[in-house]
Every structure is written in structure tokens, then in C-alpha cells.
Amino acid sequence: xKILTSSLRRALDAIRLPVRASSTAxxxxxxxxxxxxxxVEFADHRPYVPGDDSRRIDWRxxxxxxxxxxxxxxxxxDARVVxxxxxxxxxxRGDVESKxxxxxxxxxxxxxxxxKQHDRAIVIPFGETLERESAPLRAASDLPELDRxxxxxxxxxxxxxxxxxxxLAENDFPRGVVVVVSDLMKPEGFAEGFRMLGxxxxxxxxxxxxxxxxxxxxxxxxxxxxxxxxxxxxxVRATRPLLAAYKRIVAEHHERFxxxxxxxxxxxxxxxxxxxxxxxxxxxxxxxxLSRMGGR
Amino acid sequence: MNVFGLGFGLxxxxxxxxxxxxxxxxxxxxxxxxxxxxxxxxxxxxxxLAAKDTQPRLLSASRxxxxxxxxxxxxxxxxxxVMARPKHVSSSEVGLEIFVLDAGRTMGVHDALGSRWTRxxxxxxxxVRQVGDGTDVVVIAAAERPRVVLARGASEAExxxxxxxxxxxxxxxxxxxxxxxxxxxAGSPDARRFSVTLITDGAAPASFDGxxxxxxxxMGAAASNISITGFSARRDAEAVGEYSVFVSLLNDxxxxxxxxxxxxxxxxxxxxxxxxxxxxxxxxxxxxxxGEAKTFTIQGFSALESPLVAQVSNAxxxxxxxxxxxxxxxxxxxxxxLGRTRVLLVTAGDPYLEAALSTHAxxxxxxxxxxxxxxxxxxxxxxxxxxxxxxxALPSGVSHPSVxxxxxxxxxxxxxxLSAALLSHPVLAGARFDGVRFSRANAIAQADxxxxxxxxxxxxxAVVRETETSRAVLFGFxxxxxxxxxxxxxxxxxxxxxxxxxxxxxxxxxxxxxGSVSADASGARDPLTMHAGFRAAASGxxxxxxxxxxxxxxxxxxxxxxxxxxxQEFGRARGPSLVSIAAGLFAAVLLLEWLLYHRGxxx
Numbered sequence: 001x002k003i004l005t006s007s008l009r010r011a012l013d014a015i016r017l018p019v020r021a022s023s024t025a026x027x028x029x030x031x032x033x034x035x036x037x038x039x040v041e042f043a044d045h046r047p048y049v050p051g052d053d054s055r056r057i058d059w060r061x062x063x064x065x066x067x068x069x070x071x072x073x074x075x076x077x078d079a080r081v082v083x084x085x086x087x088x089x090x091x092x093r094g095d096v097e098s099k100x101x102x103x104x105x106x107x108x109x110x111x112x113x114x115x116k117q118h119d120r121a122i123v124i125p126f127g128e129t130l131e132r133e134s135a136p137l138r139a140a141s142d143l144p145e146l147d148r149x150x151x152x153x154x155x156x157x158x159x160x161x162x163x164x165x166x167x168l169a170e171n172d173f174p175r176g177v178v179v180v181v182s183d184l185m186k187p188e189g190f191a192e193g194f195r196m197l198g199x200x201x202x203x204x205x206x207x208x209x210x211x212x213x214x215x216x217x218x219x220x221x222x223x224x225x226x227x228x229x230x231x232x233x234x235x236v237r238a239t240r241p242l243l244a245a246y247k248r249i250v251a252e253h254h255e256r257f258x259x260x261x262x263x264x265x266x267x268x269x270x271x272x273x274x275x276x277x278x279x280x281x282x283x284x285x286x287x288x289x290l291s292r293m294g295g296r
Numbered sequence: 297m298n299v300f301g302l303g304f305g306l307x308x309x310x311x312x313x314x315x316x317x318x319x320x321x322x323x324x325x326x327x328x329x330x331x332x333x334x335x336x337x338x339x340x341x342x343x344x345l346a347a348k349d350t351q352p353r354l355l356s357a358s359r360x361x362x363x364x365x366x367x368x369x370x371x372x373x374x375x376x377x378v379m380a381r382p383k384h385v386s387s388s389e390v391g392l393e394i395f396v397l398d399a400g401r402t403m404g405v406h407d408a409l410g411s412r413w414t415r416x417x418x419x420x421x422x423x424v425r426q427v428g429d430g431t432d433v434v435v436i437a438a439a440e441r442p443r444v445v446l447a448r449g450a451s452e453a454e455x456x457x458x459x460x461x462x463x464x465x466x467x468x469x470x471x472x473x474x475x476x477x478x479x480x481x482a483g484s485p486d487a488r489r490f491s492v493t494l495i496t497d498g499a500a501p502a503s504f505d506g507x508x509x510x511x512x513x514x515m516g517a518a519a520s521n522i523s524i525t526g527f528s529a530r531r532d533a534e535a536v537g538e539y540s541v542f543v544s545l546l547n548d549x550x551x552x553x554x555x556x557x558x559x560x561x562x563x564x565x566x567x568x569x570x571x572x573x574x575x576x577x578x579x580x581x582x583x584x585x586x587g588e589a590k591t592f593t594i595q596g597f598s599a600l601e602s603p604l605v606a607q608v609s610n611a612x613x614x615x616x617x618x619x620x621x622x623x624x625x626x627x628x629x630x631x632x633x634l635g636r637t638r639v640l641l642v643t644a645g646d647p648y649l650e651a652a653l654s655t656h657a658x659x660x661x662x663x664x665x666x667x668x669x670x671x672x673x674x675x676x677x678x679x680x681x682x683x684x685x686x687x688x689a690l691p692s693g694v695s696h697p698s699v700x701x702x703x704x705x706x707x708x709x710x711x712x713x714l715s716a717a718l719l720s721h722p723v724l725a726g727a728r729f730d731g732v733r734f735s736r737a738n739a740i741a742q743a744d745x746x747x748x749x750x751x752x753x754x755x756x757x758a759v760v761r762e763t764e765t766s767r768a769v770l771f772g773f774x775x776x777x778x779x780x781x782x783x784x785x786x787x788x789x790x791x792x793x794x795x796x797x798x799x800x801x802x803x804x805x806x807x808x809x810x811g812s813v814s815a816d817a818s819g820a821r822d823p824l825t826m827h828a829g830f831r832a833a834a835s836g837x838x839x840x841x842x843x844x845x846x847x848x849x850x851x852x853x854x855x856x857x858x859x860x861x862x863x864q865e866f867g868r869a870r871g872p873s874l875v876s877i878a879a880g881l882f883a884a885v886l887l888l889e890w891l892l893y894h895r896g897x898x899x
Contacts, residue, residue, distance in 0.1 A: 090338035185338040187345070214338050222332040227340040234340050235332055236347055246346035253342070 003108045003147050011282045017113045019079040019177055020203050044072045080176030081114040081121040082168070082202075083107045085150075086209075088127045088159035089229035090185045094211040094273040100155045102273040103181045103209045106285060108150055110179045110205070111137050113286075119177075123150060126164035127157045130171075158229045159186045165193040175201040183209050184257050191260035198264025206261045207285055208254065208270040215250055217243060311380040318372040326365045364889035371882035378878050391431035391489050392448070394478050395420055397462075398496035399439035403515070404464035405497070405621055413464050416495050416515045423493060423513075424455055434481055438474035438496075439465035448481065471501035478507070520549035522611045522619055525589065527627035529596070529604055531634065537658070539631045541577065541594040543606050547584040553613035554583045559594050561631075562603040574605070581610070599658055601633040634658035637798055638679065642669040643686035648775035649702065652787040653684065659794070681798045684790075686774055697766040698797035700790070703777075704759075704770035706738030712752030723760060723769055723792045724749055727785035734779075738772035760796075767797040 004012075048057060048068035061069040085107040091100040107123050114121035115137050123146065125131040134149040135142065161182070168178075178197050184190050197204050220243070225234045236242060254270075261268040271281045337343060397420055403413045420435065424446075427433050435446035435455060445458045482490045492507050497515040504510060526544030531537075547553055559578040578594045596602065607626045611619040619625065641653060641663045653661045662680070664672075666688040674694050677683065683696050687703035690696065717729050729750070739755035742748060748756035749769075757772040775781035780789070 093336070093338050183338065185342075187339075187341050217337075219333075219335055223335045224332040225340055225343055226334060226336050228336045228338060230340070232340050234343060234347075236343060239350075241350045242346055245349040246342055249345045249349065250342050 003105055003150055004112055004143065008105070008109065008279050008282070009112065011279050012109055012112050012286075013116065015113050015282075015286045016117055017081070017110070017119070017177065017286075019119070045069045046072060079114070079119040080174050081110060081119050081179065082173060082176060083110045083121065083123045083179045083181065084130075084164065084168075085123055085125045085153065086127075086159065086161075086180075086182035087125040087131065087153055087155045087157075088183075088185075089156050090159070090183055090214075091155040091209075093183075093213055093228065095213065096274045097276060099183050099209045099211055099273045102271065102276060102281065103183075103207075104150045104153070106181045106207050106209065106271070106281070107179070108146060109282065109285070110181075111146055112143070114177075115140065115142070124168070125153045126161070127155075128160045129163045130167040159189070161186070161189040161193040162196070163189075165196050169196070169200055176203070177205060178202040179205040179207065181207045181209060183211075183214065184254060185214055187253055190257045194257070194260040194264045194266065198266065204261060204264050204266025206257070206266055206268045208257070208268065210254075210270060210272050212272065212274045215254075216247060311376065314376045314380065315373055318376050319369055322365065322369045322372050326368075364885060367885045368882065368889070371878060371885055375878040375882055392482060392491075393424075393427050393431050393433050394481060394490060394492045395424065395433065395435045396474055396478060396492060396494045396496075397435060397437050397445070398469050398494070398515070399437040399462055399465055400469040400497075401464055401466055401623075402468070402621070403497055406618075412497050412515045416497075416513075417459050419513055419515070420495055421455060421459070424452060435459075436474060436477055436481075437462045438469040438471060440467045440470055442470060442474040442477045444477070444481075469496075469501075472503045475501075475503040478504075520551060520553070520611075520613050520618065521621050521624070522547055522549070522553065522555050522584075522608050523621070523624035524606055524608060524627040525624075526591070527604075527606045527629050529602075529629045529631045531631065532595075537597050537599045537634060539596050539598070539602070541596055541604060541606075541629070542591060543578075543594065543627075544589060544591045545582070545584065545608065546589045547587060549586055549613055551613040552583070552585045553611060554581055555608050555612075556581045556610040557592070557606065557608055559592075559604060559606045561596055561598065562605060577604075596631070598631065599634040602631040604629045604631060636660050637681045637794060638662070639682050639684055639794065640664055640669075640677065640680040641684045641686070642666055642688040643684075644688075646686040646702070646774060646776070648781040648786065649684065649686050649790070652775075652790040655787045656791055656794075682794050684794070695766065698794075698799075699766070699768040700771075700793045700797055701768065702771045703774040704738060704740055704772055706740040706772050707755070709734075709737050709739050709752060709755060709757070709772075711735060712737050712739075712755065712757060714750060714757075715753055716748075716751040718747060718749045721747060721749055721760065723796050724789065725792055727789050727792070728783065729780070729785070732778060732780050732783065732785075734773055735777045736773070737777060740770055740772045767799065769793040769797055 045058065045061065046069070048070050052070050056070045056072075058069045058071045061067070085103055087100070091103060092098050094101075111121040111123055121137045122133050122135070124133040131153070135145060137143070137146055159182075161180075180194075180197075182190070194204060194206065217238070220238045220240070223236050223238050225236060226232070227234075258268045269285045269287070271284050397416060403416060405412050424433055424435070432448050433446060433452065433455075434444065434448045435458070436442055437445050439462075445462055446452075446455045478492060482492075491511070492504070493511040493513065494504060495513045495515060523546050524543065525546045526542065529539050529541045531539045541559055543557065543559060545555065545557065547555070557578060557580060558576065560574040560576045562574050575596075577596050578592065582590065584590060596604075605626065605628055609625070611625075635658055637656075637658055638660045639653060639662070641649065641661055642665075643649060643663065644666055650661075650663070653659055669685075669688060670691045672691065672694065674696070677694065677696050680696070682698040682700060683690075685699065685701040685703075689701070689705065690699065712734050714729055714732055714734065717724060717727075719725070719727070734752070734757070737752065737757040739752070739757060740759045742756055742759060743761065745762065746756075747760040747762075748758070749760055750756070750758035750771075759770045759772075761768045761770060775786065780786050
């Protein structure tokens with residue numbers, strides 16, 4: 001079954017992923033860039049200096065002021081969109097739908113939106129480090145390959161987001177949009193990773209995929225808890241106070257991750273795999289982008 | 297040096313097995329309850345943080361379950377130890393174990409578990425066998441006269457034959473004398489330490505309260521018993537010759553039942569009269585709910601002495617049909633004979649007065665002509681309790697202390713109209729004078745101290761005259777001159793007048809309960825012994841003893857609960873027993889541990 005169904009693509013067709021000028025790449029594209037060159041969007045005037053292209057002299061200004069002045073235009077460039085998809089073992093949890101299934105669709109959606117606005121998108125799974133990345137998505141003909149790649153990505157193992165981010169930096173990825181799709185079910189690594197991505201100049205988007213079992217467990221009694229990532233076990237008596245403490249601690253951590261994301265200049269969205277109905281999650285994930293465009 | 301150890305009433309092997317079973321059970325409970333349910337989670341770190349956050353800070357969470365298990369184990373073993381009847385064992389001191397066996401009448405009762413006496417004897421023998429070496433045993437049978445069944449120093453083998461010669465007595469145990477016997481034995485110089493075990497079918501007698509460390513082995517059973525708790529009879533003061541019988545029944549059982557109650561009058565009270573068939577006064581089957589008490593009132597009529605018998609039979613309870621105690625199913629009472637009053641009626645012919653006197657069964661009436669009466673002297677008239685004169689007067693110089701005179705002399709009145717009646721006077725009690733007419737009457741001259749009973753205007757036509765030695769009721773009319781003769785008040789007035797002048801009142805005997813001695817004034821006759829069914833109660837003392845047995849058993853049946861049916865042993869302490877304390881501790885520890893787990897105070 002295709003990840004990007006026709007209905008999902010119709011929903012995504014109306015969305016445009018805004019990219020900060022500072023996060024654009026060096027190829028011509030559809031986003032404003034900090035580079036003033038031969039674009040179509042007028043930016044400013046500056047005095048002529050020898051060596052400048054005489055075709056950009058504003059002769060009307062010369063007639064009014066008697067000084068040679070050059071017209072400057074913003075160059076429109078494309079953007080690199082990197083979708084970091086969490087493939088740790090915890091992503092297989094979920095009651096109605098696993099977090100991984102929903103995360104796959106979110107990742108594909110971001111890649112599709114990027115493709116539609118002529119940006120180059122790649123999907124990179126991560127667990128304890130970065131996994132093999134997908135081929136850059138340049139045209140609609142690349143969508144089947146993306147579909148196959150995402151389908152072949154299986155979850156398992158642990159999570160170390162900070163290591164993954166460091167690997168991303170070491171690979172010298174150009175600045176762009178970094179979309180993190182994860183359940184954020186680890187106390188450490190995510191806040192630091194978000195701060196590092198912001199410091200690297202990336203435009204950060206975090207999609208927190210959660211399930212009820214993670215945020216609101218209800219099973220009580222004597223339990224042998226088993227970590228699906230590490231296989232580690234722990235005996236607890238799940239009492240009401242313990243469950244309350246667990247919910248509070250998890251909520252505090254997620255709030256800390258949201259705060260770190262916002263401080264890094266990013267946007268944070270939360271969706272629940274146990275509460276998704278059709279493609280309603282699209283509105284939750286792309287809500288800021290829809291608002292900017294005046295709604296769908 | 298005295299060395300004290302701890303022994304058990306139960307065999308050591310049994311105690312050991314019970315203790316092992318309890319220990320294994322407790323450990324198994326703790327092992328089984330730690331089997332957790334497997335639950336995969338996304339990340340354990342958050343759970344670890346939460347567990348750390350809710351971890352108890354007062355005690356070590358990891359050690360508390362083990363401490364709880366240890367405490368539970370100790371409580372369980374304590375419970376077993378207490379149930380095994382621990383006792384001190386002295387290796388050097390000469391001990392004395394005194395068994396007091398209740399040999400009262402109620403020990404012969406056959407209840408749901410069989411004979412109490414048989415069970416008590418078996419329990420006694422078993423306990424005597426368990427007494428360790430170095431401890432002397434004395435067995436006392438507490439009956440009407442306590443006696444030592446097994447003397448100190450006697451061989452244990454002598455107990456069995458000795459017990460065959462003992463059986464429940466006909467009376468209840470004399471506990472005070474039994475206590476005196478115990479103290480006499482225990483007070484010997486070489487018995488520095490002793491214990492008393494009381495085997496009885498009821499509560500410990502108060503006389504044993506002062507003994508420390510006494511054991512009470514209950515043999516009572518919550519029996520189903522129907523009992524006659526009250527049976528009495530008294531003559532009806534309003535109706536001559538009639539008497540009322542009161543029977544109280546108590547269904548002393550935890551079940552509803554039906555019972556046949558029969559009350560009969562034995563008419564063979566006169567020694568010279570032939571035996572007559574009993575007259576059945578009451579015969580009904582009565583349903584009674586559990587614990588219900590009912591009282592029945594039955595009317596009888598006899599001027600003679602009437603022994604009464606109440607008997608309950610055909611007792612049937614739902615599910616069981618045996619009456620625990622038969623001795624309280626029958627009761628006896630006696631209605632004394634109506635007092636005989638010898639009356640001399642002096643009249644030339646007064647059918648109304650004769651008829652009124654004849655209705656009184658207690659009267660022995662002699663009739664005399666006035667002409668003959670004039671020749672009587674005071675001495676000759678003294679044989680009569682009362683004189684009833686109709687148009688006659690006492691001869692001159694003759695007196696009698698009790699006179700009722702009709703047609704007494706006075707001023708003649710023609711058709712007097714009754715204007716007042718002293719109805720509060722005993723002579724007129726209950727009489728009515730509505731519509732009573734007089735054709736003629738004599739107005740009686742009143743002397744000092746006279747009370748006018750009936751008045752016609754200012755004239756008194758009936759007077760009561762009383763001196764220190766005599767009483768007289770004077771009516772200024774004869775029955776034939778008044779319409780009073782046609783009313784029911786006529787015999788009543790005559791009866792009351794006779795009762796007043798003779799200073800005699802109807803006998804209202806006190807209730808005669810089972811075994812009451814109702815001999816006459818001379819004490820020569822005990823009418824109750826005339827009944828075949830009561831011949832066993834030949835003496836008043838013995839009959840009273842039976843009374844106590846019957847009532848005592850009723851009280852005991854109320855106090856002995858179902859749980860005391862078996863040979864349950866309990867101490868003399870007023871508070872809860874050690875068994876209940878140990879069981880309570882055991883339950884409390886388990887509850888506390890459970891609460892701690894569920895409150896999250898334990899990991």
C-alpha cells in the first residue's frame with residue numbers, strides 16, 4: 001500500500017513549507033535567499049563600483065540624482081529538506097496504529113511537500129546513529145523510490161539522537177530544513193540535539209509522534225516492565241501514585257523538548273497514533289503553514 | 297533450681313506438622329504473589345524516575361516485604377502454638393492438676409452431639425492422659441455432694457473404673473462445696489503450684505472466680521428446647537368457683553417449631569374419692585417462632601381442690617425433632633379448694649334467697665324456721681360462719697358476729713324510691729340498681745358508725761353495721777318486695793354481704809410452680825405427691841432442686857453458643873483469648889502489607 005495515498009497528496013498539495021532565507025541552498029529555487037543577484041524580487045540600490053554589471057545600472061536614478069546606482073535583486077534558491085525519521089524500537093508501540101506507521105507517513109508528507117516546491121528532500125532514518133539516507137527527491141518520478149525506501153525502514157534498537165545529529169553535522173550537510181519525526185521517548189539527547197541543529201543554522205521542525213501507552217498508561221498491579229529497545233526489565237507495582245508520577249515526569253520531559261525546539265527557532269507539533277482519523281493529522285502537523293497561507 | 301519449659305496439649309508431631317504447614321503456606325503466599333505481569337514499554341527510564349519519585353523514604357523498600365513476610369510467619373507460628381494449648385512444664389517442682397467434672401443433672405442431656413456426660417468423661421480421660429510426669433492429678437465430681445473420683449497419688453489407670461461409678465446426679469452441682477474441696481486439696485503444703493480444669497456444660501461458676509489460671513472446657517450445646525417457664529393458677533375473685541390458669545412457654549431454640557400444649561385438671565384430690573378421669577382444659581398445637589415466648593390464660597371451674605398439670609409434647613422443629621430437656625416439659629400447679637362457709641338461713645320460705653345462696657359453690661347452707669331459730673343460743677349458733685335472716689331477728693340475748701338480715705325491722709315505707717346507693721362499699725361492689733323498684737321497705741334507724749348502703753330520700757333501707765366483734769348487713773326489704781330479685785345483682789349482693797360479714801375473701805393462691813409444696817396448714821398433706829407423675833418428688837427439698845434444674849437449663853441454653861459445642865478451651869481472662877489475638881495480629885500484618893503495596897509505599 002502506498003504511503004502517499006491520493007487523498008493525502010490532495011491534502012498536501014495546498015501546503016507550502018516555508019523556508020527561512022538563511023536556510024536556503026545554492027541552487028535556484030523558489031525561496032528568497034540572502035544572496036542579492038539576478039533575481040526578480042527587487043531588494044535595494046547601491047552605488048556603482050567599477051566592475052559591476054552595467055546592465056543593472058538604474059538609469060532613471062542616474063537622471064534624477066546624477067549618480068550611477070545599481071539595482072539589486074534577491075536571488076531565489078531552493079532548500080535542502082532533511083527528514084530525520086526515528087526508527088528506534090519504541091516506535092513500534094501504539095494501539096490503534098503504531099507510531100512508526102504514522103511517522104512514515106509524516107516523513108513522506110514532508111518529502112512530498114518539499115518536492116512540490118522544488119526543494120531537495122532526503123529521508124534519513126536514525127536510531128543510535130544515522131542510518132543510510134534515501135536518494136534525494138527531485139521529481140515526481142522519485143516518489144515510488146521514496147515509498148519503497150520508507151517501507152523498507154524497520155524499527156529496532158535504541159535511540160541516541162545526539163549522536164545522530166553529530167553525524168549529520170560531520171557529513172557536512174548544507175543548511176536547510178531539518179524535520180525530526182520521533183516519539184521523543186528518551187529523557188536525554190533530544191533537547192541537546194535540537195539546540196545543536198539550531199546552532200548549525202538549520203530550520204527545525206519537530207513532529208512528536210506519541211501513543212496513549214507512553215503518556216497515559218493505565219495498567220495497574222504488579223508488572224514486569226520490559227524496555228522494547230534494550231530488553232531491560234524492571235519490577236514495579238503499578239499503583240495510582242506511581243502512574244501519576246510517571247505521567248507527570250513524561251509530560252515534563254516533553255515540555256522540556258518543546259521548549260528546546262522553540263528556543264532553537266523551530267516548530268513543535270504533537271500527534272497521537274492512537275487518535276488519528278484518516279488524514280486529520282496533516283492539519284496538526286502543518287497548522288502554522290496553513291495559517292500563513294490563509295487556511296485551506 | 298526450677299527449670300520451666302514449654303509443652304503442648306497436642307502431640308508434638310501434630311504441632312510440628314501444623315507449624316510446618318503454616319510456614320510453607322505463608323512462604324508460598326509471598327512467592328505466588330510476586331509473579332508479575334509482563335508489560336513492554338517504550339522506555340524504562342521514565343518508569344525508573346517515577347519509581348524513584350514514589351519510593352518510600354522511611355523504610356527500605358526492598359527489605360520491608362521480607363520483614364512483613366517474617367512477621368506474618370511469626371504470627372502464623374504463634375497462632376499454631378496457641379492453638380496447640382501450650383502449657384508450662386516444670387522439671388523439678390511437684391505440680392498438681394485438679395479436674396472438676398460437672399456431674400449435675402443437665403450433664404445427662406442428650407443434645408445434637410450425643411450425651412454431654414459421655415463427651416465430658418472422654419475429654420477428662422484424654423486430658424488426664426496428657427498430663428506430664430511429675431504432675432499429680434486429682435479428679436473431683438461436682439454433684440450435689442462433690443466427691444473425689446481420683447485421689448492424689450492414685451494411678452491413672454484407676455480413673456476409668458472410678459468414672460464408671462459416677463453419673464449425673466438428680467440435682468445440680470454444688471459449686472461452692474466443689475470449690476472448697478479444690479482449695480482443701482490445693483492448699484496442702486507440698487502443692488506449691490496447681491491448676492484447675494473445669495469441665496461443665498455452662499459458664500464457670502462464680503465461686504471459682506478466685507482461681508488463677510483456670511481452664512474451662514465447655515460441654516454445653518445450643519440445644520433445641522421447649523420449656524414451660526411459668527405455670528400458675530388462681531381463683532377468680534369475681535366469679536365464685538372459677539379459676540384462671542396461666543401457662544408460659546418458651547421456644548428456646550434457633551428454629552421455628554410447633555408444640556402440643558395440654559393442660560388438664562386432676563379431680564382426684566379428695567383422698568376418699570375414687571380416681572376420676574382428668575378434665576382436659578386446653579389441648580392445642582401451637583406454632584412458635586425461634587426464641588418466642590407465649591403466655592396462655594385458660595379458664596377452669598371447680599370449687600374443689602384442683603391439681604393441674606401442663607404438659608408439652610410433640611415438639612417439632614424445622615430440621616430437627618429432639619427436645620433437649622424433658623424435665624421442663626411438664627409442670628404442676630394446684631388450685632386450692634374454695635373456702636367453705638357454713639351459713640344458716642332463717643326463713644319461713646324465701647325461694648329467692650335460697651336460690652341466690654345456692655349459686656355459691658363455697659357455701660354450706662342450712663335452713664331453719666324462725667320458730668326453731670328462736671330457741672337457739674349464742675353457743676349453738678357459733679358453729680355457723682354467718683346467719684342469713686329473712687323476716688327474722690336474733691332472739692333476745694343471742695348474738696352472732698356475722699349477720700345478714702333481710703326485712704330488718706324499721707319504719708315501714710310504701711313504694712320507696714331508691715335515691716342513693718353506696719356503690720363504693722364492698723357489699724355493693726359490681727352491683728347495679730338501675731330500674732330497681734321496691735313495693736315496700738323498712739327505714740332502718742341508723743346508729744353511730746352505720747353506713748347507709750341504700751337510701752330512699754332521707755331514709756336508709758340498707759345499712760352496714762360494724763362493731764369490733766361483729767358485722768351486720770341489714771336490708772329493710774326482702775327479695776320478694778323488690779325487683780332486685782330478678783337481676784343478676786341479687787346473688788352478687790348476697791355473696792358480697794356474706795364475704796363482708798364473715799371477713800372472708802376469696803382465696804387467690806400464689807402461683808404454684810413446679811415442685812412447690814402446697815401442703816395444708818397442718819403440713820400433713822402434700823397433694824402434689826398424689827399424682828403418679830410426681831411421686832419422684834417426694835420431698836419439698838427435692839422438688840425445689842428439680843425446679844432449679846429446669847430453670848437453670850433454660851438460662852444456660854441462652855448463654856451457651858453454637859461455638860461452645862465442642863471441647864473448646866478458653867482461659868479465665870476476661871479479655872480476648874490468645875488465639876484471637878494471634879489471629880488478629882496475623883490478619884493485621886497481612887492487611888498492612890497489602891495496604892503498603894497498594895499505596896505504592898513498597899517497590
